[in-house]
Amino acid sequence: MADPLAGIPLASIRVFEAAARLKSFTRAAEELGMTQAAVSWQIKALEGRLGQSLFRRLPREVQPTEGGERLSRAATEAMTLLRRAVSDLTEADEHILSITTLASLAAQWLAPRLGGFQVANPGLAVRLDTNPNLLDLAREGFDIGIRSGSGDWPGMESQLLMPSVFTPVCSPAMAERLNLKQPGDLLDAPRIGMEKEWAAWFAAAGVNGGTQPMSRLTADYQVLEVAAALGDQGVALASPILFARELRNGLLVRPFTQTVSFHTGYYLVWPEGRRRSPKIARFREWLAAQADADPTIVAARGTSGGAV
Template identity: 35%
Template structure:
C-alpha cells in the first residue's frame, strides 16, 4: 500500500510539537492543511493517530507505536540530503571580496585558476559588507585590513600601496602642508564605500583613533573616489597604481610619501579547518602565487 509522504511528515511534525499550529509554522503551511493531511493519513490507515486535548495534541497508542520509527526515518532522509549538499559544495568555492578588488585584480586572473582546476566551480560575491563565513556559506573572504580576524584563519596576500592624493587646486586653496600621517586629519577626507581605509591606514601609521578619520563623502568605487579628488573635494586615499596616470598628468598630487605599513594588506580569511578541503587549499595556493607575481 502507498502511504503519502507529505502526510507522514506532517504526522511526525505534529507528534514532535504536540500542536497543529506549531507544525504548520514548521512546514510553512496553514493549520487547516495540517489537519487535512492528518485526516488523509488516518483514513488511509483506518486508525486514529492523534487526539486533541485541552493544551494541544497527543499521540494515541497507535500513533505512539509508529512515531519513533517515522521520526528516525525522516532524520535519516534529512541527513542524506545534507550529505548530498556537502558533496556538491566540495566541488565548488564561494569567494567574497570587495567589488573593486574583484573587478581590477581577481576576476581577470580567475581564468588561470580554472585552467589549473577545471573541476572546481568558483562563485564570486562582491560586497564590502562583513560576512559570516558559517552562516553565509562563504569559503574564502578576501579582505584588506590589519589581519586581525578573531576566531578565523588569515593568509597574507599582498600589501597594496595606498597613497593620499589631492588636486592642485585643493592643495593651493587649503595651503596643504603635510609631513606626517596625522596631518591628513586637518583636511576634508574622501572615503571608500565602507569608510575603512582612512581609519586603518592611520592606525597602521601609529595615529590614535580620531573621529575626523570617519567623516567626509564616501564612494563605492576607487575610480569615483579619484574623480572626486580631481574635482577638489578633499584628500583621497587610493591605490597608487590607480592614480599613476592622474599624478603623471598633474591632475592629482601625492600629498605624503611615507613607507607603507606592511600589516595593512589584503588577506584571505577562512574558518578554522576549512583549508583541509582540497578545493580551498588549491585556491589559497593559487592566489598566493598570483599575489607574488
C-alpha cells in the same frame, strides 16, 4: 503516532549497521575509527532502547538475531542512501567556490585576476560577493573571504594577503593646480575621505596643525572616493596597491610618498577545519602566488607607514 526513531542517535544506527554487515565488533571499530569497547557500548545502548538483543555473541564473530537481521537490512539501505546523498552534495559543492570580499578590492585587484584562476581550474565555478561585513562564512554559504583587520577572528583561520597602506592620490591636473611641495600643503587642499583618516596620515607625515578645510566627500567604498579624485574633485587617501594601474597609467599621481595603515592588512579567511578542502587550498595557493608576483605588494611589504 510517536516517532519510533525518537531518542535513538544516528551514531548508534551507524555503528550497528557496520557491525551487522561485518559480523564483527572489532572490524566495525576499525572501519569507523573507534575502539572495540565504544562499539560494544553503542550496541548495548541501542539494544537497551529497543528492549531486545540484536546480536548473538559467538566466539569469533557476532550474528544478528532475527530482529537484528531485519533492522540490518533497513539500516544498510538507509546508510547507503545517506552516503550517496552526502557524496552528491559534497561533489556538487566542490565545483563551486564562493568568495565574499570587499568591493574596492574585488573591483581593483581580485576580479581582473580571477580569469587566470578559472583557466587553471576549468571545473570550478566562482561565485563572487562583495560585502563590507565579516560574515559567518559557513552559515552564509561562503567558502572563503578576504577581509581587512588583524587576522584574528573567532571560528576562522587566516593568511595575510597584502599589507594595508594608504597614501594621497589625485589627478595630475589637480596636483598641478594645487602646486603641492610638502605634505603640509594638503592642509588647505580639497580632500576626499574621512577626517580621522586624514588626521592619521598627517600625523604619519609629521604634519602638525588642524585638518581644515573639512573633506568635500566621503563614501562607503574606497573606489568611489578615488573616482571623485579622478574627476578632479580633490585629493583622496587610497591604496597604492589597489590603484596601481591608475598610477602606472598616469591617471593618478602620488604627490607624496608617506603612507599610513588603518589596520594590519587584508587577509584571506576560511572556516576553521577547512584548510585541506581541495578548492580552498587551490585558491589559497593561487592567490598567494598572485600577491607574491605583484610588485606593488612586494614594495608595500617593506613600507613602514604609521599604523592606526
